[in-house]
Amino acid sequence: MSCYIRSPTLALYMGLTILGIILAFGLYATNLRCSISNIQPTSHGKTWWTQREDLSRKRSWNVESPERLLYKQPSATRGGSDVMAVTPWLAPIIWEETFNPELVDAIYKPMNLTIATTVFAVGKYIRFLGEFLETAEKHFMVDFKVHYHIFTDQPQEVPAVNLAAGRKIFVHQVPKLDRWQDISASRMQMIQTIIEEQVHREADYIYCQDVDAKFHFRWGAETLDRLVGQIHPWYYDLSRDQFTYERRPESTAYIPSGVGDFYYIGAMFGGTVEDVYRLVKKCHENIEADKAKGIEAAWQEESHLNWYLLHNKPSKVLSPEYMWDDQRGKTEVMRVIRLSQILKNYGEVRENV
Numbered sequence: 186m187s188c189y190i191r192s193p194t195l196a197l198y199m200g201l202t203i204l205g206i207i208l209a210f211g212l213y214a215t216n217l218r219c220s221i222s223n224i225q226p227t228s229h230g231k232t233w234w235t236q237r238e239d240l241s242r243k244r245s246w247n248v249e250s251p252e253r254l255l256y257k258q259p260s261a262t263r264g265g266s267d268v269m270a271v272t273p274w275l276a277p278i279i280w281e282e283t284f285n286p287e288l289v290d291a292i293y294k295p296m297n298l299t300i301a302t303t304v305f306a307v308g309k310y311i312r313f314l315g316e317f318l319e320t321a322e323k324h325f326m327v328d329f330k331v332h333y334h335i336f337t338d339q340p341q342e343v344p345a346v347n348l349a350a351g352r353k354i355f356v357h358q359v360p361k362l363d364r365w366q367d368i369s370a371s372r373m374q375m376i377q378t379i380i381e382e383q384v385h386r387e388a389d390y391i392y393c394q395d396v397d398a399k400f401h402f403r404w405g406a407e408t409l410d411r412l413v414g415q416i417h418p419w420y421y422d423l424s425r426d427q428f429t430y431e432r433r434p435e436s437t438a439y440i441p442s443g444v445g446d447f448y449y450i451g452a453m454f455g456g457t458v459e460d461v462y463r464l465v466k467k468c469h470e471n472i473e474a475d476k477a478k479g480i481e482a483a484w485q486e487e488s489h490l491n492w493y494l495l496h497n498k499p500s501k502v503l504s505p506e507y508m509w510d511d512q513r514g515k516t517e518v519m520r521v522i523r524l525s526q527i528l529k530n531y532g533e534v535r536e537n538v
């Protein structure tokens with residue numbers, strides 16, 4: 186042991202090294218303190234956005250399963266179905282038989298979540314609201330706390346519907362716009378506004394749906410995730426060059442040919458409040474930028490949604506079971522239809538063609 190300090194040069198080197206280590210640690214610790222205090226604003230000065238971001242960082246993603254729940258053993262080699270159940274970026278695609286509903290409920294129900302949902306019942310579309318709400322009470326997030334946010338120009342026409350415990354309706358009055366294209370495109374901005382004004386305080390997740398639709402079957406907690414897109418029922422079996430993306434390079438929603446994952450439907454998107462907020466804010470900004478140049482994207486907010494989800498991949502993708510279209514007969518791949526757009530006479534329900 187003493188042999189190490191016998192040489193004075195060695196002792197000097199060792200002393201310098203130790204001093205160096207102490208100095209380096211001191212500098213590191215000072216920096217560390219600074220960067221921590223920099224990213225921790227006082228709770229007094231916090232905006233709702235930083236509070237939500239803290240919440241999403243703290244949120245526990247543990248998948249806790251009850252001890253004695255019995256369910257079918259999953260196979261490591263055979264999928265429950267012959268459909269594609271995962272995207273190339275490893276997000277699950279939700280089809281019947283890819284999940285166990287009892288197990289999903291047993292995991293998510295104890296989390297005490299509140300799910301906000303938005304529908305737009307403007308002009309003649311108010312006629313669809315009653316059936317949407319009545320069927321939602323039977324199939325949509327049953328036994329969860331649900332806040333229905335209804336945007337309408339006719340608050341007095343919102344039907345009285347019996348809601349299960351923990352479920353509420355909020356009515357937001359909006360102006361009646363003349364063109365259905367404008368009603369459709371303005372949804373991004375209105376969803377942004379209610380998240381800022383109310384939903385950020387009250388809900389964990391938010392799902393945005395079309396009102397001209399009806400639930401038929403379970404639409405449950407298997408859909409919950411950070412950012413969720415829904416495959417359009419008319420395009421799940423077509424090539425990407427047949428997708429009705431916005432094809433003009435002047436538009437912010439432009440998607441060139443040879444590019445694209447899925448064609449997502451504008452009638453359903455969702456996720457955590459933070460992620461949906463980022464989505465609607467960006468789409469709203471892009472819609473405004475296009476408007477300033479006199480451009481309206483091919484399918485209004487649906488085109489902007491497709492651009493957003495191409496560049497910000499969804500963490501979960503819903504199969505067409507979650508928003509079918511009754512104009513298309515049930516195809517072979519569809520085991521169940523959970524929600525579908527009902528048949529309607531466009532000439533009768535739209536103010537313009």
Ligand code: GAL
Nearest residue numbers: 417419429450451484487510
């Ligand atoms: C239609 C649908 C429209 C739009 C369009 C896209 O089937 O009704 O809302 O999504 O497809 O091509």
Ligand code: MN
Nearest residue numbers: 395397452526
């Ligand atoms: Mn619709």
